[in-house]
Amino acid sequence: LPHHPEIVLYHAFPSRSIIALWMLEETGLPFRIERLDLQKEEQRSPGFMKLNTMGKVPVLTCGETVITETAAICAFLADAVPERELAPPPGDPRRGTYYRWLFFGPSCLEPAITDRMMERPPASSTALGYGDYDRVLSTVRGVVQPGPYLLGQQFTAADVVLGSGLRWGMMFGGVPEEPEFRAYVDRLSARPAWQRTEAREKPAA
Numbered sequence: 001l002p003h004h005p006e007i008v009l010y011h012a013f014p015s016r017s018i019i020a021l022w023m024l025e026e027t028g029l030p031f032r033i034e035r036l037d038l039q040k041e042e043q044r045s046p047g048f049m050k051l052n053t054m055g056k057v058p059v060l061t062c063g064e065t066v067i068t069e070t071a072a073i074c075a076f077l078a079d080a081v082p083e084r085e086l087a088p089p090p091g092d093p094r095r096g097t098y099y100r101w102l103f104f105g106p107s108c109l110e111p112a113i114t115d116r117m118m119e120r121p122p123a124s125s126t127a128l129g130y131g132d133y134d135r136v137l138s139t140v141r142g143v144v145q146p147g148p149y150l151l152g153q154q155f156t157a158a159d160v161v162l163g164s165g166l167r168w169g170m171m172f173g174g175v176p177e178e179p180e181f182r183a184y185v186d187r188l189s190a191r192p193a194w195q196r197t198e199a200r201e202k203p204a205a
């Protein structure tokens with residue numbers, strides 16, 4: 001990629017930014033990592049707060065462009081390498097299905113798991129964007145089951161996002177160890193790009 005602006009990932013381990021790191025590995029793009037220590041509150045430094053007023057990782061910069069929100073970063077990276085087919089192209093009807101599950105991760109699955117883990121009393125399921133925990137899980141169950149991926153044979157950035165949410169939920173007891181969930185997450189974990197991501201983070205662990 002000649003003249004491609006430099007890509008930098010602001011990353012902390014362990015944190016959600018490992019999802020962006022995995023996505024970068026899937027793209028094969030060159031990138032640089034800036035590591036932050038969350039314990040030392042490096043995410044509150046004036047320099048970093050200038051990049052992201054939320055003071056949170058991941059942040060991805062591509063030249064002058066600053067991208068926050070894990071799912072947005074993954075979608076951006078998928079589109080940067082169309083030849084890798086990590087997203088159906090714009091205009092393809094499957095793009096709709098892709099967006100559906102990509103957005104379901106941070107807007108439904110993640111808050112459902114967090115509320116469950118924090119034992120928050122359930123709010124009105126009509127008003128709550130994710131409805132209720134059981135509905136979210138049965139929806140995810142239905143979409144991971146045919147497999148191998150959310151879009152059938154095609155692995156996409158939506159798998160990176162939703163799959164990471166599931167993996168994290170199962171790791172911390174927010175999602176039950178069901179065979180459908182386990183099989184899907186194991187399939188994702190077997191991908192060389194995830195293997196490289198884990199290997200890269202081992203010394204940091």
Ligand SMILES: N[C@@H](CCC(=O)N[C@@H](CS)C(=O)NCC(=O)O)C(=O)O
Pocket residue numbers: 014015016017038043055056057058068069070071106
């Ligand atoms: N909505 C953000 C959430 C990012 C987030 O919460 N990151 C956490 C780490 S998992 C963080 O940076 N926490 C540090 C802090 O808030 O001080 C996304 O989806 O990327």
